[in-house]
Amino acid sequence: MSLRVELADPLSEGPPDGWDRFVTDAGWGGLWRFDVLRSLAGAAQAPTLLALVADASGHPWAAFHARHLGLPGSPLTFAAPGRWPWTGxxxxxxxxxxxxxxxxxxxxxxxxxxxEASAAFAAALRRRLRARYTALVHRTLTASDLRSIRGPLTLKVKPHLAIEIAWPDFDGYLASLPGDRRREMRRSRRAIDEDVTVSWEPGVDPRDAARLAETVRRRHRSRRHIAPPVPERYFALLGQAPEVHFLTYRDHRAALLGFVAVHDTGTRLISLLWGAPDHTEGGRPGLYFDLYPRLVERAIQLGRTTLDLGKGLPEVKTRYGATPHARHIVVVAR
Structure with a gap:
């Protein structure tokens, strides 16, 4: 099958033809629309390249999102439109x-x-970048991905945590947990509900969201690691996406005490960025742990099959019913 690949630098070029329609039909519009990815590319330290693979009749098969990590590179510079590192x-x-x-x-x-789509993408990269890169690295691949994305080196990385929704209602979920966990969750929820307003909102103030998300990211980042914050524009665009909603915690003045952005694919809920102030800035303890059962409750209400919680903190997430799923890296030689 003859495939064609359209590549685009979102900072200097328009979207590949049919990009937004394809990613939206696939259930990923909230995170993959061109303007959303362009907002991130504008605040990135490495240049971004988007690719849409289609057959001869123009029917899209796949979309890819990649960044050119230049070597040696400088963490103090941002990507420039149309400029690529010499190698990396x-x-x-x-x-x-x-x-x-x-x-x-x-x-x-x-x-x-x-x-075939993955191979066509790799070939298009070679034509576009030529000798300016040494290898293509696919990250966060599932076991099923490994059957179609292959390379000379495959590595297992930290697992992904997810809760499979198997209960008809929230009471059924609670009944599946140990008794001490149920009692702890109920006590925590009662205490929070006394003076915190918890709700689902279509969007939040982008400036607040960017500030609180960066507060959490900075808390868990090495001091030697320099990274730009997620831009306000990104949160503004998420707030316009019908697939994305925000679980929010607000005090009696409606000030934002915490939030998590959640993307709905139609079958899965995907937990994205968590943001909250430090305790020195009025942060409320316990909200992070409260969000897990509320996300499960939301998934049950919407009839979704899976709640994706991402990687990290397995000792916490498994207490709420999450199970680990293997993830891999595949290195494809240039």
Missing amino acids: LVECRHQPSASLPGHVFAAGLDERGRA
């Missing part, structure tokens, strides 16, 4: 989440089709 790695994963892969395949595309 091309990393294929979604941004800003470290838990989502850098590809979206068309619904119903079989394993062979996925392999």
Whole structure:
């Protein structure tokens, strides 16, 4: 099958033809629309490259999101439109989440089709960048992804945590947990509900969201690691996406005490960025742990099959019913 690949630098070029329609139909519009990815590219330290793979008739098969990680590179500079490092790695994963892969395949595309689309993307990169990179690295791949994305080196990385929704109502979920966990959750919820307003909102103030998300990211980041914050524009665009809602915690003045952005694919809820102030700035303890059962409750109400919680903190997430799912990195030689 002859495939064509349209590549685009979102800072200097327009979207590949049919990009937004394809990612929206695939259930990923809230995170993969061109303007959303362009907002992130404008605040990135490495240049971004988007690719749409289509057959000869123009029907899209796959979309890819990659960044050119230049070597040696400088953490103090931002990507410039149309400029590429002389050498480095091309990393294929979604941004800003470290838990989502850098590809979206068309619904119903079989394993062979996925392999052909991935190979076409790799070939297009070689034509575009030539000798300016040494390898293509696909991150956060599932076991099924490994059957269609292959390379000389495959590494297992930190697992992804998810809760499979198997209960008809929230009481059924609570009944599946140990008694001490149920009692602790109920006590915590009662205490929070006394003076905190918890609700689902279509959007939050982008400036507040960017500030609180960066507060959490900075808390868990090495002091030697320099990274720009997630831009306000990104949160503004998430607030316009019908697939994204925010679980929010507000005090009696309606000030934001915490939030988590959640993307709904139609079958899965995906927990994205968590933001909250430090305790020195009025942060409320316990809100982070309260969000897990509320996310489960939301998934049950919407009839979703899976709640994706990303990687990290397995000792916390498994207490709420999450199970680990293997993830891998595949290195594709140039």
